[in-house]
Amino acid sequence: MLAIRLVPGPDRPDTLVLPVQPGGPDRPAALVPTAPPPGDEVRAEATALLPVARLTGEAGEVREHLRPGGTPARLVLLGVGAGDEPDWRRAGAALARAGKDETRITVALPPGGAVALRGLVEGLLLGSYRFRMTEAGGAPALAEVDVVVDDPDGLAAVLATARTTAEMTRLARDLTNTPSSVKNPEWFAGQVAAAAADHPDLHLRVREPEELAAEGFGGILAVGGGSASGPRLVELDWRPADARTHVVLVGKGITFDTGGISIKPVPAMKLMRKDMAGAAAVISATLGAAALRLPVRVTTLAPLAENMVSGAAFRPGDVIRHYGGTTSETTNSDAEGRLVLADALAYAVRELKPDLLVDLATLTGANAVALGKRHGALYSDNDQLAADLLAAIEAAGERAWRMPLPADYVEYLGSDIADLHSSPDRGAGSVVAALFLREFTGDLRDRWVHVDMSAPSWSDDVHAELTKGATGWGVRGLLRWLATLR
Known part of the structure; x- marks a missing residue:
């Protein structure tokens, strides 16, 4: 099962996941503000990618961008819809499936983040579930997820509840x-x-x-x-x-x-x-x-x-x-x-x-x-x-x-x-x-x-x-x- 931990900031991740919210009639999809925010270079690059990748911000959309020689080496844009718990749950499940070939990923959450955290964790753990009575095919590679939040200690109980539920x-x-x-x-x-x-x-x-x-x-x-x-x-x-x-x-x-x-x-x-x-x-x-x-x-x-x-x-x-x-x-x-x-x-x-x-x-x-x-x-x-x-x-x-x-x-x-x-x-x-x-x-x-x-x-x-x-x-x-x- 996935190991999920709360961290106050990304530690030079190989793969960084940034949430994306839908736009409106007169505005495109946009990055969700996170705490702490990504660096200026990464934010600018991700923003420029949104229209190219044709992201709508719908919950569960996943787009990966490779950055050879950069940190992070992979940038993942994740649609989180309205940002309510069901949409974060759907997004977490989609991320677990899309990241099956990764070993470790880092996900940035918005400030506060209790609703997002519960939905994301349940989605990750339930979306990555598989039942097999054979070893053929192997297990998904994804083993660790770091979740960047502004208050790791304050959100520990939310993580525990979501983990136990899943x-x-x-x-x-x-x-x-x-x-x-x-x-x-x-x-x-x-x-x-x-x-x-x-x-x-x-x-x-x-x-x-x-x-x-x-x-x-x-x-x-x-x-x-x-x-x-x-x-x-x-x-x-x-x-x-x-x-x-x-x-x-x-x-x-x-x-x-x-x-x-x-x-x-x-x-x-x-x-x-x-x-x-x-x-x-x-x-x-x-x-x-x-x-x-x-x-x-x-x-x-x-x-x-x-x-x-x-x-x-x-x-x-x-x-x-x-x-x-x-x-x-x-x-x-x-x-x-x-x-x-x-x-x-x-x-x-x-x-x-x-x-x-x-x-x-x-x-x-x-x-x-x-x-x-x-x-x-x-x-x-x-x-x-x-x-x-x-x-x-x-x-x-x-x-x-x-x-x-x-x-x-x-x-x-x-x-x-x-x-x-x-x-x-x-x-x-x-x-x-x-x-x-x-x-x-x-x-x-x-x-x-x-x-x-x-x-x-x-x-x-x-x-x-x-x-x-x-x-x-x-x-x-x-x-x-x-x-x-x-």
């Missing part, structure tokens, strides 16, 4: 990208244990199949029953002494989803290693909260199972008894995520009694049908809670859209043989799944948020700070939101 997002990407030939519930729980060991203040409990059976986690056991790799329930707890608010985060953790007996077609099954992206996000956010020592108690529940086809798999038409006793009829074993989440939500309400309850899940394909590939679908009966979380998600550079919970759709959940029908075939797939989950939130119903993030958990191409593959969606938004709680 590192936790990269962890979520790693967990999600890992093939399911490696990643089963036991492996995932082991990865959490290894990461949590770096934070002695974290409390970890992993329930294995025998404990799940003894305590009545029927949904997790049903979904995981068809696999040779038994299910788990990970409970990770960050308890700062000064916390006044307790948040429980729940993340769907299906380490591979065949669809069970309601088996998926091959095209729909190819990427089902990503079906635990919700669990990866909430675990990583909790580790981030501990690393940043946020003054809010965070308990994460990650129900982990592998939904496989075998003689032990649960069947369409089965009735499942969830934690706490509620029963559900399921006629589609490919609607398994809500079954494991129901157990975790019921446990959180009955035993943990938090102030706020949030779940993230790669739950339905209907999410992408409604909102496309880059938005999560957010559901809540609490207007303020929904607005606060949406604002944090947006500020973090992620996207979500609030969806309705229509009262008249609740009747779709009716069953002749159980308390609820978990997978009624009545349309509105993402909405009905959310309504089903709400039935397990008890007296926290008005303090609960569900986010269906199946679509934005994976990117099919490179876009801004996203790389192809797992996005780590949710980590950045959750950390922003948790940082606002007291």
